[in-house]
Amino acid sequence: MPDYPKVKYKEEGMREGMQIEDAQISIEDKVELLDMLSETGLQQIVVGSFVSPKWTPQMERIDEIVTKFKPKPGVTYTALALNSRGVERAKAYSPPLTIERDAFPRLNVHMCDVFVRRNTNRTQMQEMERWPQVIAQAQELNIKEAGVGTNASWGSNFMGEFPVDNLMTMLERQHSMWDEVGIAVRSASMGDPMSHCTPAKVEESVYRVKERWPEINHIRLHLHNGRNMAIASAYAAMRVLGPDDTLELDGTIGGFGGCPYCGNGRSTGMAPTEDLLHMMEDMGIPTGVDIDKLIDCVWTAERIMGRELYGHVSKAGPRPKSVESLYDINMPFVETTESAKHFKKGPGTYEGGIYPYSEPITSPYRDRVNAGGNAYDDANGDFPWKQDWFPAKG
Structure with a gap:
């Protein structure tokens, strides 16, 4: 198994998600959703943004x-907070807020001059002039450092x-x-808004x-x-980096989110x-996160959004691995996303579904699993029964 990097994860649903949703969400x-997120085991949560309500009324x-x-x-x-005024507003609520400062002073630039003009009302050259x-x-x-x-x-949509x-x-x-002034570079950031x-x-x-640094x-x-x-793409990065590296990622519950400046709106999304x-x-x-509690958060967000x-x-649902989480082998047809929630809500979600089997399904493999064993004895595949026609091992 590869030695993966340390991963730091930040939940952005309350900002990236809410900033493109209906401004009338109560x-x-x-607050209900934020409190639920706090109970999941997530270590970093962005609660929103201190920005102009003229352009982002969702954060008013x-x-x-x-x-x-x-x-x-x-x-x-x-x-x-995108400017000093936003930072000052945020400071009034610290604590509980932590005033976020990059661990490393960073030179940054948009590769797309059009997007930076649409998003921040400045040019790529103006960004570089700040370096x-x-x-x-x-x-x-x-x-x-x-x-x-x-x-x-x-790449860019424009x-x-x-x-x-x-x-x-x-x-x-x-x-x-940075080299010219003798400050070591330890971090590289790559964003992808479009x-x-x-x-x-x-x-x-x-x-x-x-390879270069x-x-x-x-x-x-x-x-x-x-x-x-x-x-x-996140997986690809994990495969490249090693245990001495740190990979910082973010995403949103349910994958919701969007950018009004890139042309994709709510379709922009983030990694769920x-x-x-x-x-x-x-x-x-x-x-360190309870996936079951995260799912509760997603369902609450869906109720709030109405979709x-x-x-x-x-x-x-998560991959069923324990005996208790395995599906009933005699369950009826499951056809809707609502009935598929049986993994958490129980068999009542598919009650009354089509049952086409003339007699109950049985399986010696499942019997083994139910008894606490594996479906197969070993990596070579020792089957529960022997048949003359089955190729012999070795």
């Missing part, structure tokens, strides 16, 4: 949410695909500026960063999921938290 519903009442929710000890709560200021501030504070980063890293060579050229320039990530591109990017041991990926590539963490647990990467969200584990 504060009570939002963020102050009420922060004062009404129940912080859980051990959970870090943060909020997005000397960031470096000077780091020097004044005697900072020893820093970061580099790009956004819209692999400009098309960006080869990884372009990304590396931009990171190379940023890295050289869902252009693919496993191949992310794998190549992370591999080339590590082995001392970089912290990778941050912000992956949107409009084309259903976010989880596969429950799906990504379910995969990580199966890979042997501990998350199904985009994740899968919340619909089909």
Whole structure:
């Protein structure tokens, strides 16, 4: 089994998710959902953003949410603030909020000049003009380690695909500026607001960063999921990195979320938290999160939104592994997503379904499992019964 990196996960549903939803969703519903998220075992939760209600009316009442929710000890709560005014507003609620500061002062730039104009009302050149200021501030504070980063890293809905060579050229320039002042680069960040990530591109990017600068041991990926590539791309990064590396990821329960500036709206989405963490647990990467409680959060969010969200584990359930969680082999047809919730709600969800079998199904394999054994005795496949026609082992 590969030695995977340490993974830090941040839940963004209350910000990335809510910022594209109906602004009339009640504060009570939002607080209920936030309190439920606090009980799942998630260690980092973004509660919203302190931004202008003119452009993001969904966040107009963020102050009420922060004062009404129940912080859980051990959970870090943060909020997005895009300027000094937003930071000052957030400071009024610290604690319970932690005023988020990047562990590394970072040079960052959007690869797409169109998107950055639409999203932040500035140009790519204006972003780069700030780099000397960031470096000077780091020097004044005697900072020893820093970061580099790009956004819209692999492509744009307005400009098309960006080869990884372009990304590396931009990171190379940023890295050289830190080198010039003797500050070591330990972190690289790659964002993807317009869902252009693919496993191949992310794998190549992370591999080339590590190959070019082995001392970089912290990778941050912000992956949107409009084309259903976010989880596969996160997995690709995990395969490249090792146990001495840290991979920072984020996503949203149910995969909801969106960006009004990229042209995809609610279709932008993010990796569904429950799906990504379910995969990580199966890979042997501990998350400390209760998937069952996450599913409750998704179902609550769906009730609040009035529609199904985009994740899968919340619909089909986690992989059944214990005897208690295995499905009844004589269950009737299960045809709807509502009846599929029997994994959590019980057999009443499919009661009255079509039952086409003339007699009950039996299985010697299942009998073994029910008795506490494995369906097969060993890796070679020793079957419950012997047949002359079955090829002999060895």
